[in-house]
Amino acid sequence: MAKKKQQKRNQSSPSSQKPKESYSEHLNMDVLEKLKLAKKELQEAEKIKEEEREAQLQFERVQREKNKSFEELLDDYGMRGNKY
Secondary structure (H helix, E strand, O other): OHHHHHHHHHHHOHHHOOOOOOHHHHOOHHHHHHHHHHHHHHHHHHHHHHHHHHHHHHHHHHHHHHOOOHHHHHHHHOOOHHHO
16 A cells, blocks of 8 residues: 555656756757858748749740740730730
């Protein structure tokens, strides 16, 4: 009986367990700031890269439209020339 009471006491004492701490509490604040800065720089670089890709695609679309033959233009737009 005495052993069972001791086991129950050991299991029911939550104060003996350490609370879980997050990684940010363990890291040095300088290291954390460097990581945040690096993340921000990577996001900005990705944004610039995406904008450049969109501009390149737009330029290619304009060039393709500009280089179409009369037959291709007629196929694309049909007989909608009455607008002009």
